[in-house]
């Protein structure tokens with residue numbers, strides 16, 4: 397977790413410290429402010445989620461709950477990688493636990509939060525190549541209002557920048573049963589996109605990239621000029 401307020405701290409660390417001290421909608425938060433997010437200037441994958449639940453509020457660790465277990469299962473990603481902040485950022489639409497609705501569901505993310513902080517945070521993470529839009533609030537914020545199932549079904553249209561996903565809560569179990577194409581088609585594509593974003597696969601280099609790398613090797617004395625492809 398990056399920290400810092402002092403003059404020597406990087407701009408992202410200063411902004412993160414400012415957010416952790418935020419009390420803007422304290423009057424509406426039943427458990428009080430506790431912003432939970434994970435950011436780094438080197439992160440390549442961004443998980444744009446909803447808002448913390450009570451377990452996340454208590455531990456201060458994003459997706460440290462059954463929803464996180466399901467998301468890691470979808471991604472086939474272990475906890476060490478998921479919580480490697482230098483590679484994976486987690487920025488929900490609301491940073492603090494927003495409470496419950498009268499009907500028992502989680503309240504929506506506080507509407508003050510994303511307009512206040514989101515663009516400023518994302519502007520300081522220039523390496524993000526892929527953003528997972530997890531659940532309706534993130535989907536609607538970025539892609540515009542629409543039915544979640546159709547946004548997920550059309551996942552290819554949003555690549556390579558975004559990957560549309562349902563929220564991985566227990567309610568999604570029945571949704572997954574009704575939509576078997578999600579496990580059969582979307583999850584394998586999700587895993588490939590995430591591996592590529594984290595640079596875990598070596599994609600075949602283009603001829604121009606190969607030539608550039610070879611010229612670089614020659615200039616550094618690691619290869620002779622005759623070895624450089626044209």
Ligand code: SF4
Nearest residue numbers: 418420421491492509
């Ligand atoms: S939800 Fe966002 S705006 Fe509200 S107190 Fe927490 S950090 Fe501040």
